[in-house]
Amino acid sequence: MDFPLDKTFFTSERNASIFNKVLESTAQNLRFLTRSMPKPVFIFKPLHESHVQASIICSKKLRVHLRVRSGGHDYEGLSYVSHIENPFMLIDLSKLRQVNVDIEDNSAWVQAGATLGEFYYRIAEKSKVHGFPAGLCSTVGIGGHITGGGYGTLMRKFGLAADNVLDAKMVDANGKLISRTAMGEDLFWAIRGGGGGSFGVILAWKIKLVPVPQTVTVFTVTKTLEQDSGNKILSKWQLVADKLVEELFIRAIFNTAGNKTVTTSYNALFLGNKGMLMNVMKESFPELGLTRKDCVEMSWIESVVSISGFPSGTPTNVLLQRKSSFAKLSLKAKSDFVKNPIPESGLIGMFNMLLKDDSQMMIWTPYGGMMAQISESQIPFPHRKGVIFKIQYQTGWRESEQRPITHIKWIRDMYSYMMPYVSSNPRQAYVNYRDLDLGKNTKDDAEMSFKRAQVWGANYFKDNFNRLVKVKSKVDPDNFFRHEQSIPTLPVLSFSS
Template identity: 65%
Template sequence: MESSSTSTIISLLVILLSFSLASSDSFQDNFYKCLNSQISVPLSNCFYTPNNPSFTPLLNSSAQNLRCLLPSVPKPELIFTPLTESDVQSAVICSKQLNIQLKVRSGGHDYEGLSYISETGTPFVVVDLSKLRSVSVDIEGNNAWVEAGATVGELYYRIAEKSKIHGYPAGLCSSLGIGGHITGGAYGSMMRKYGLGADNVLDARIIDANGNILDRESMGEDLFWAIRGGGGGSFGIILAWKVKLVPVPETVTVFTVTKTLEQGATKILYKWQQVADKLDEDLFIRVITQTGDGAKKGVRTVSNSYNALFLGGVDRLLQIMAESFPELGLQRKDCVEMSWLESVLYIAGYPSSVPPEILLQGKSTFKNYFKAKSDFVKEPIPESGLEGIWKRFLEEDTPLMIWNPYGGMMSKISESDIPFPHRNGTLFKIQYVTIWGDADKASPGRHVEWIRKLYNYMSTYVSKFPREAYVNYRDLDLGMNKYGSTDFVQASVWGSKYFKNNFNRLVRIKTKVDPDNFFRHEQSIPTLPKEGKQRRRRGRRSHHQG
């Protein structure tokens, strides 16, 4: 796979310069003319303005958070669905020359909708990669090329189609777009065995801010480092990933055991915190906390569901659990042996009657109005702290919390190996979610206030200096870039939470590969101020001090 020729880019720039100088047409018309001069297929197949009846269904198609689709939220001026890599290239060059902000969507799962909405009100174009979704699996070479618009479920299915003993350690939700998913790290139920999806990337194809198509060799190791965990939308457009396959047994075992407060949930969860990161690395047990009906009718309670994947058979699993976590009381009847692909469906929450082909549809089963936040925990939360969580959970309509265990391979990889820094010393990650329905869609204030209060309460029990957060659970409460710009000091507030000490290296790489900050959004990596601006700032400071 080779980079596109420089001559194509130069010819585009010449054409675009004439547009920018002579055209007084509308936003959409300029973009349309530009693309139309370069793309061979009819633009009617891939160019959607708000006047097109397909615009809204397309915008809504992969959006996971309905909060981002409300009428009050600014929408794109148009959506472009490229059919080839060169189409994406044209979109980048057109956007840059016409000074149009471009946003890129591969799956639409970003929690704040930053790939398809604008919090700043800046007019923008969405490049939707949903038609770029080919998957090419090479079992002999132990790798796969997967285009950015494919979902993790499609990748899993295509791997299992070729082999029962190969897999890939990425997301638990099967409708995640692989392009953006890996840019944030990509954790899943095999992370304790093999690390993150981003830890298992061999190569990539991206389009940079100049419209060049680059692979690992031509982009260089710095940029290759940055795109594997440095967050989406800052460095370029991911076209495809080359991922490393990992071995999985023909038979794996899953279970879900639920304990309510009345069944000793607090003490069991306290014990889980002490052992979850130290268990055999073949075993991943996450905890899903929800509210529901208690033993007494009409009285709500809190329940913790222990949802697990074990890379092996039931006999060895029961032995490990008896030795390491007998408090859960796991029994053989709780366990189900199945193939790895079937476990993907199980962990994603599909009923056992659903065939694996559902993964090829690439559709999200989780579409709600919601707000989410995240934390990383270094020391077990005491029982008194857990009881404070339960009290707050019972005050909210539909709260959700998911605790994902670390340890295993996650503790063996250096914090600086890729931008994702949450490694050794982390016991588990918490995801907090509050969900509401149509009745509250116009005024979700009480739900958002609830999750912010819970987050404040948790400050005692989680990581500090910085209080860490997971970039794939975007949270604009942590701060956001100002209209049309990024500021290093301002961005450091959330950048240090997402990336810790890796943030400064990300900023240096961003400044080098995209000095004009073409790829930007509300929480994109900033560029360093240009030297002229720095001198002026120093001059103003010295004059003020004088």
């Protein structure tokens, strides 16, 4: 099989500008687009599912390693940069983005290259009372997102995107097109949360739609450090965030305002109207001081646009433009899971740390509800009962700023500071917030070493890592689908007598 040449972009001088344009199109993290970063020898954009099969066969024939990109949001750029393989090519699935919504059946097939925003829009086009519990950022690709779990504002009521998958179409390491029945339940388990780029190329997911009310309510209430003296509001949030009614999702977003103070924004979605929400808040979280004026009633799809960060009144078809509400930056992110409220003394130190980076953002996402009702081994994503909230640490900068090392050092210091307050043995992390620092300090630093993988494997998957390795060893024994943190095959053990 050959690549259709009109859909293949080479690094040669002649078409360098079009090559760069395609490479940069969905790459979310500018840190991996600098001149010094390795580049694919070519980029291929399949127009048909069979082209993906062809690309796997060609990759093997040409002995050119393959990377797969759906929405390009991998925090370590692993979908478009390889630090361990040269040469490598990029299969960009952005042209495979058909969505078929079947309201009668409460389900939909969505191809991997669709963004979450496109998918949400197509659901709402068919029904005002159906939705899907996936991410808050509209440009994330459904292909990579679901492979790592995928959480959003509906998670406390319905769980993760990966908890709501009914079937999948995938091309395996032999170039064969398989769906749930053909892949078997072990592999179907592994692809729903075991991380992208390890088991095959997902072409499409069949997902279960969930019910949403005609009217939902959104609010954002922001407090400075001074307005929450003694951290009374934040401490109460830690006590109630995972215990509130499942219809209410309140996350806390921390920003640094010019190194002078830290603001905490309580950003919420409630599956119901203002009146019902006010009753819940009066009962469970009066310390926030929410007023009716803070609350805006809207449809679920309007709430998607609002929570994605677009200005109020932005038409919902902005979701079809595959554009973000914010400018792209160079990014580094990390994650943690919190099982006991962080005491006041810990919060004071945490705010002091936040004040040291003027371009940081930290988000606390509440768990509980449905998240606590699903067992740790139901799918590979293990962060369930007992988690109060997840932390995302993020720092972002412009490449022209010349201070990347300072920001990266800051986020590592912040992560060290938080150690006493977060989960331990293992310290849990979210695979969709890919972090190549994990497992780095392991003594055996041979590339892709199994020992190192066991460290990040436990961080991301706890005991599920062992089952993932078994599945990987069975379905891809030659480790065709590999990257810096892909699931390894079982090592061949040598016994000395």
